[in-house]
Amino acid sequence: MSVIEYDVIVIGAGTAGLTATAWLAEQKLRVALVTAGEPTACLSTGCIDVCSRDDQPLAGIAGLPDGHPFHRVSPEMLGQSLDDFRQMMADMDMPYKGALEKNRRVLSAIGTFKNTCLVPATMEASPQSDDERIHLITFTGLKDFYPGYILSRFPNASFSSYDAGVSTTMGIAANFEDSAFLETFLLWLERQKIREDKIAFPAVLGLESAFSVLKQIESRLERPVFEIPTLPPSMPGRRLFNAMKDHLRRRGGVIYWNWPVVGVERSGRQIEAVTTEAQGRPNSLNARAFILSTGSFVGGGLYAKRDRIVEKVFDLPVFAPENRDDWFDQDYFSMNHGIGQAGIAVDDAFCPTDSPWNNIFVCGSILARTETLKNGCGHGFAIATGRAAARSCLERLK
Amino acid sequence: MTFEHCIRCTICVENCPVFRVQPDFPGPKQAGPDAQRFRIGREKSIDDWVLLCSQCKRCEMACPCGVEPAQIILRVQQRYGLEHPHTPAHLLFANNYYLSALGSMTAPLANRMAASNIGKKILGQMGIATYIPFPKFSFQTLSREKKNRNRGERKVAFFYGCFINFYRPDIGRKIIRMLQSFHINVVLPPQVCCGLPALGNGNLALARTFARKNVASLSNYIDAGYDIVYTCTSCGLCLLQDYQGILEIPEAKKIAENCYDLHEYLLKLIAEREIHPVFREVNRTLAYHIPCHLRALKIGYPAADLMKRIPDLDFTILDDACCGLSGSYGFKKTNEAAALQLGERAVSLVRKTGAAAIISDCGSCRMQMGGLSGMDAFDPAEILCESLGIRDKK
Structure with missing residues (x-):
């Protein structure tokens, strides 16, 4: 067995885990991130939802039911973690816009609005009402983006279609990284004689350089341009993940890809190590503390059996509505499926309650009563709890 | 894990270097778990696009559900190989070992042939790309x-x-x-x-x-x-x-x-305190291009851990880009354009770091990155040897 020693091991590479790891690395701890695969963050819109149920995120948080883990994060901690996030993304040349005081709207690919707090700068010009005059650009054969949905809700919108030679979001985004392609495209765009005030694109304006591509289009067409998030593969989600990952590494954190944790070594009330599979010998990662950020059901942190829900790494006690009948609402699209509350209940230090181990900290959507969809507690919640759990972990180690 | 565990999240597609630049390849999700549902019968395989997969295994590293798209595709590639005649390029590269043994035995002649215009023309006729020079055979293996x-x-x-x-x-x-x-x-x-x-x-x-x-x-x-x-x-x-x-x-x-x-x-x-190497300063700024197959080995990046112990050495880890050559993949005419595009992207990421030279564990990555950038490309072991003061005899 190959044994590797760290101060802290973080399990799960979503926004919560990435935030916690990067912050601990900044505090000069020896920290590593272990992940079974890439996170659901890659599939996201890249928007930072703090609490989207209210027009004001802070008021929304205050109105969350008792026992919601957001109440364990102080407003200062929330503000600080989001400020740091914005600074980090600006340093990576992917600035974010918005403020904690007020949520803003982002136009979705079906013409509805999504409430969110911080948006990638490529979505800053997204319309705030459906009477705005916008011109949509779509791409021949791009099957995941139908302008018709938006046109049906926006009376002052029109569209044109460009043949990019490829018909997938990934392929088109890769083309936009090529300056010759961009130039040809811009010449075509100028010929369209667009009259509307703003120009909209599905989110395919490049992989790493989206912001600078957008700026070039804006300066040539002399009006605001914005991206509309698409179905996965979602470029804004990928950009967010890549930037957070690079930032983490620059701070000295280590990432182990595709290392699903298969075993745990315990001693007394402490977890001493987690083991992961490898082709030859298993790896044993020893650490003084562990942070669990493996996500909820889709992320793979929780798994529902017929009779109970299990937490897959440490087998921590999972909170879930007691009565099995309360797990699901009759209406499929309801926001009130009780199963959304399932997760790990924690104390003020983000340590699991009723757990036999005292060196585990939990953050992100695996926390009990989060109800990510219903409350609109997305990446913003993950960033804030990731930071809070990491700080609590650091205090414990001192 | 079988193809049935795929939840169709497309994270593998986002990680596929070939899908990014080769429109004929439907991506690991479609070529792997999706198409697998239709491959159960005994009909002869017709999905020749599986040959466009370079087996970089990035999809497997990214999959959150433990599905192994590259492994599924690899098996289909073997089946396709069994049922269809092989092109000259496929035959040559499969037998690369014997070919190289012959090349080394006749090194001075073979190297001159491979670099000559006639040699390149012959290689081109056989469907072999020559956008970067062939590595030189060594007589003293x-x-x-x-x-x-x-x-x-x-x-x-x-x-x-x-x-x-x-x-x-x-x-x-x-x-x-x-x-x-x-x-x-x-x-x-x-x-x-x-x-x-x-x-x-x-x-x-x-x-x-x-x-x-x-x-x-x-x-x-x-x-x-x-x-x-x-x-x-x-x-x-x-x-x-x-x-x-x-x-x-x-x-x-x-x-x-x-x-x-x-x-x-x-x-x-x-x-295990069995050896106690004393690393001396190496004054270099390097970009460490992580080979896809090092990631797939699931041993972390051990050379990086070692090089962190070398004083004055400054290196940046780059593990998002495949160099595109993937062994013999990029040497085939059919893959040349994709390999070039991927290689140039990888090189541009290296240039962004301001590094003076490239390091990579994989010989074929070094060939591609060095060939396309004109920069020196070293094996991490060479940097360790430099730090430890170990030289080749010559």
Whole structure:
């Protein structure tokens, strides 16, 4: 067995885990991130939802039911973690816009609005009402983006279609990284004689350089341009993940890809190590503390059996509505499926309650009563709890 | 895990380098788990686009559900290879080992031929791309190295791989000298190609022949108390993963349990306080291009952990881009455009770091990145040797 020693091991590479790891690395701890695969963050819109149920995120948080883990994060901690996030993304040349005081709207690919707090700068010009005059650009054969949905809700919108030679979001985004392609495209765009005030694109304006591509289009067409998030593969989600990952590494954190944790070594009330599979010998990662950020059901942190829900790494006690009948609402699209509350209940230090181990900290959507969809507690919640759990972990180690 | 565990999240597609630049390839999700649902029958395979997969394994590293798209595609590639005639390029690259042996034997002539215009034309006719120069054959291969026993207790059987043997035996000699400087007893066991090029070109039977020979030889050394150390990450992946997996070699588990990446092995000996290397300053700024197959080995980035101990050495880890060559993949005319586009992207990421040279564990990555950028491309072992003051004899 190959044994590797760290101060802290973080399990799960979503926004919560990435935030916690990067912050601990900044505090000069020896920290590593272990992940079974890439996170659901890659599939996201890249928007930072703090609490989207209210027009004001802070008021929304205050109105969350008792026992919601957001109440364990102080407003200062929330503000600080989001400020740091914005600074980090600006340093990576992917600035974010918005403020904690007020949520803003982002136009979705079906013409509805999504409430969110911080948006990638490529979505800053997204319309705030459906009477705005916008011109949509779509791409021949791009099957995941139908302008018709938006046109049906926006009376002052029109569209044109460009043949990019490829018909997938990934392929088109890769083309936009090529300056010759961009130039040809811009010449075509100028010929369209667009009259509307703003120009909209599905989110395919490049992989790493989206912001600078957008700026070039804006300066040539002399009006605001914005991206509309698409179905996965979602470029804004990928950009967010890549930037957070690079930032983490620059701070000295280590990432182990595709290392699903298969075993745990315990001693007394402490977890001493987690083991992961490898082709030859298993790896044993020893650490003084562990942070669990493996996500909820889709992320793979929780798994529902017929009779109970299990937490897959440490087998921590999972909170879930007691009565099995309360797990699901009759209406499929309801926001009130009780199963959304399932997760790990924690104390003020983000340590699991009723757990036999005292060196585990939990953050992100695996926390009990989060109800990510219903409350609109997305990446913003993950960033804030990731930071809070990491700080609590650091205090414990001192 | 089987294809049925796929939840169709497309994270694998986002990670596929080929999908990014090759519109004919439907991506790992469609080529792997999706199409697998239709491959159960006995009909002859018609999905020739599976050959466009370069087997970089990035999809497998990214999949959150443990589905192995590349593994599914690899098996379909073998089936396609069985049912259809092979192109000259596929035949040549599958037999790369024999070809290289011949090339090395006639090194001065073979090198001149490969670099000449006529040579390039002939290669082009056979469907082989020549956008970067072919590596130069070395007349004095590593396998001809004289035995040089050292009386250490720690015994290593070095699986050097074809690239070092035929093209860069100087790196191999440095590595041997480095291990010997730690009083490790190094031998060069009888060995042939690991079999990965044959697998990559749809020649399962040939791959199995190579694998059986290697396992028979290495197994004896393990019994005699030797640890197997490899340095080529693709050879390593084949020894560890494919021998147990698709090639179904008995005893492969024993090989996997006793096989170490060179840097992983050094770290292990340092952790066990068996060796105490003293690293001296190396004043370089480097970009560490992580080979896809190093990621797939799931041993972390051990060379990076070692190089962190070298004073003054400044390096940036880049693990998001595939160099595009993928062994013999980029050398085929059909893949040339994709390989070039991917290679140029990888090089542009290197340039952004401001590095003066590239390091990479994989010989073919170095060939591509060095060839396209004109920068020096080193094996991390060369940097370690520089720091430890170990030089090639010459």
